[in-house]
Amino acid sequence: MERHDGLDTNGLVAGLLRELAAVQTSTQKRWGYKRAADAILALDSPLESYVRADGTVRKIANVGPSSERIILEVVRTGSSATVAEAVGLSGVDADGDRRRAHFLSGAQVAAALADDTLDGPSLDDYRGDLQMHSTWSDGTVSVAEMARACRSRGYEFCAITDHSYGLPIAHGVSMADLARQHREIEVVNRRYRGRFRVLKGIEANILGDGRLDMKPDELARVELVVASPHSGLRVEADQTARMVTAVSTPGVHILGHPRGRQIGSRPGIRANWKKVFERAARTGVAIEIDGDPRRQDIDYRLAEQARAAGCFFALDSDAHAPDELGFAEVAVAHARLAGLPMSRVVNCWPLDRLLEWMHLRSIWSDR
Numbered sequence: 001m002e003r004h005d006g007l008d009t010n011g012l013v014a015g016l017l018r019e020l021a022a023v024q025t026s027t028q029k030r031w032g033y034k035r036a037a038d039a040i041l042a043l044d045s046p047l048e049s050y051v052r053a054d055g056t057v058r059k060i061a062n063v064g065p066s067s068e069r070i071i072l073e074v075v076r077t078g079s080s081a082t083v084a085e086a087v088g089l090s091g092v093d094a095d096g097d098r099r100r101a102h103f104l105s106g107a108q109v110a111a112a113l114a115d116d117t118l119d120g121p122s123l124d125d126y127r128g129d130l131q132m133h134s135t136w137s138d139g140t141v142s143v144a145e146m147a148r149a150c151r152s153r154g155y156e157f158c159a160i161t162d163h164s165y166g167l168p169i170a171h172g173v174s175m176a177d178l179a180r181q182h183r184e185i186e187v188v189n190r191r192y193r194g195r196f197r198v199l200k201g202i203e204a205n206i207l208g209d210g211r212l213d214m215k216p217d218e219l220a221r222v223e224l225v226v227a228s229p230h231s232g233l234r235v236e237a238d239q240t241a242r243m244v245t246a247v248s249t250p251g252v253h254i255l256g257h258p259r260g261r262q263i264g265s266r267p268g269i270r271a272n273w274k275k276v277f278e279r280a281a282r283t284g285v286a287i288e289i290d291g292d293p294r295r296q297d298i299d300y301r302l303a304e305q306a307r308a309a310g311c312f313f314a315l316d317s318d319a320h321a322p323d324e325l326g327f328a329e330v331a332v333a334h335a336r337l338a339g340l341p342m343s344r345v346v347n348c349w350p351l352d353r354l355l356e357w358m359h360l361r362s363i364w365s366d367r
């Protein structure tokens, strides 16, 4: 079932379960619905194929009976009265469509990757991932282990982009620890003798006024700066000025998960994206498609706008563990649906071209 907002049944059910999770008062129930939503979003066949003729649902790992009830409701009626009622009763706004629009289910990702009528980049064109986290902030494994996992996916490079010190909730890395991390990265790189390159990155935090939580001399100490919003993600007011300032900041390479949305939980930043993209195209900052299935930010529809504005793109996993590196495939699927030319996708560039762009962005100034 394909809907006007691009969602299939899997995407719709995952979004609804996330919304149901958000209004639970018990931590255990909240966790259960979230886990079920993630499991359904990851399925590579449609939920319709899980419903038996007798009206029961085939077992899906991590999906319990109350989530199965929602599946049956949606497959039968196209919506869920249960979720509508629960969300309505909780007093949360019912703007669910905006929080779910243009999310791809695992089945749609697989279809977009296999569809050779699409123009965008393929997995074979993808040379390296430019947003991921290690134990230096909120990731689960070391730099060396992330590098090894990227190598085994056939990449030529990756960037370790732990959270900056301005985000204590994600165990942001101090400047002193960042210096230690850089020595660790140099050791890893020496071991690969040019066959693979780990880039020294950071995920800096965009403050409310669009400036970053790191000073210019601190930004200059890293090779690749992903600037991302982590606050003001439920604000109704327009935040165009904030995002324009962010992509105008010297030293920034990538605008990470630009809206900060999450499926079924928050719609993210409202802005005149055309203006933000036009500014980014002028400054040479790449717009990220964050492939985390819960984020998918920006999505293919918004990416079409950024393509028209002339932007560069970064397709990243935002992995916090090696098994999340596959999220890059979700980003590639969106890029294919948006028909992004390979020449505009920085992950598809040879390393020397990527390094040149990184250097030019690092020395760029508006003056």
Ligand SMILES: [Zn+2]
Residues within 6 Å of the ligand: 203, 228, 230, 256, 257
């Ligand atoms: Zn982030």
